Amino acid sequence: MKGKDVADAESNQAVDEQVVSEEVVSEEVEGTAAVPDKMNLSIDIQDIGPCKKHVRIGVPRTEIDAIYGVLVEDYSGKAEVPGFRVGHVPADLVKRRFKSELSEQVKQRVLMASLEQLGEDSDLDPINEPNLDLDSIILPEEGDFEYEFDVEVRPEFALPEYKNLEIERPSREISDEDVDAYVAQFVEQYGKLIPVESPAQPGDFVTVDVKTTHGGRTLTEIKDVSIRVRKRLRFQDAEIDGFDTLMAGAKAGDIVETDIPVSMEANAIEMRGESVHIVFHVLDVKRMETPETNEEFLERIGSDSLEEFREQIQLMMERQIRYEQRQACRRQVLEQVTDSADWDLPEDLVAKQVENALRREILEMRQAGFTSREIIARENDLRQRSLSMTRQNLKEHFVLDRIAEEENVAVTEEDLNAEITIMALQRGENPRRVRARLFKSGMIENLEAQVRERKAVDIILDHAKFKDVEMPAPVEVEVEGLNRSICQASAVGADTEVDDDESEG
């Protein structure tokens, strides 16, 4: 018998050698054979956490053999083996020759067919791909085939009442005073700053050197910055209320100082809530001289008459109000529909989204020049913030998605095209290019979801009851902003310090 074994091995080797030059036709064959309609599967679905299911699928041997038989038949009809005409290759030879290809395809077919059938037969509503590792799944040569995986499903919840919501719509009649205030602000863009000897008044511009200290340690120094004297001066991480009274009467060469608390949301965690001493060294005082709204000015801005100019301003303000209204209504709708949403979210999805948001933010911080130590210090805070934000966003998404489903909202090709055209216009790109990029990166699905959600909000708003409430004045002239931090040398500033910590990261 030993001799027989040796000879078998030899003959096998010989067959292999003979067919070295053989052309494998697996690609042509792929997907052509018919798969049996319905398989006799054993499906077991178990809850293993919020929105998470463990699925176990058993495929009987007979089903696998049926698929195998179909594939072998298909291969026999098309395989090109030396020594045989096409279509005359014995099935046994095909099975041996294409063993690996066949088993791979059978595995694929069995998995695809069983997953498809699972989708049809069960009411699973997965939100992502099951965590199936195709390489690690092995189709046994004999006996039944069983595989299992975890999948996240859409949360189950009772749809909140979304019709007849009471929405407070901020509204405001544009008065002549509003237009006057806006015009005054608009004209200032064309004004000139004239140095004056007299003490600073509210509305003047002071050029100052700013220095902040905490416990005798200098935190930051900002040189030669022009600040308008207004009621409030807002830094990135602090605010001085009563800046106008503080600065009132200041002249070039004066030193004005005060103590201010650092905001609780400051980037520098260790400084939050601390009191910082801030010193303004006034270098000069300038006053704005605005041009008169005469014909010359109107001509310069391309307007025919003062009436027309005011009309344009009014229209623009109305547009702004409508935008504000829409935003406020949308915010309220989202708040109200997610208010009762205390159901669990798919945690893996939340974690993935949070991780993405976090990575994006850390990357931005790195680009902005933050050191690794600072980033680590902020990471937990960021994580918390993005966690709650992601949860809220996902809840909004799920609720709106359900409402869209309920209302049979469909996103048509025209909707997407319109959206893409707007995006292209905003970026000054060719719509076709934007479209191609969206398709390539898979973002088109996000866009579709976005349009769908927007339509759902529109439906809610169509059925909502509106209550008009007074809107605050559209022009806020009380706050002067300074895009600087008082606690640390900001990367935005021109005078960024070289940080030794950088090398440690």
Add this chain to the structure above:
Amino acid sequence: MTGLTEDNMADETKTAVEESKGGLRLEPHQIILRPLVTEKGVHQSERLNAYAFEVHPQANKSEIKNAVQVLWNVRVMAVRTQTRKGKPRRSRLLMGRTGDWKKAVVVLHEDDRINFF
């Protein structure tokens, strides 16, 4: 005479001479080079229980019979051999040819089978 033809006598004499001189002695796996798995071969194996092999060019029928019997543990009823001439081949301007090779068709006892697959 014992019924042997002149050829047979000559063969026996030659083998005896070679063996006595310690001439070419081949092992079974050196005699059978490879089975010929072709459409015709499969047809013959199914209908006539005859299997084709490429064999050592210097192996004779009795050696082939013996080798197949040893390797597959079957009973060989007949062996037919052919010396296949090599084909002419051209490489640029040079003419050459592939080597000659020997083919053997082995008929087995009707109860015995060989599975090449």
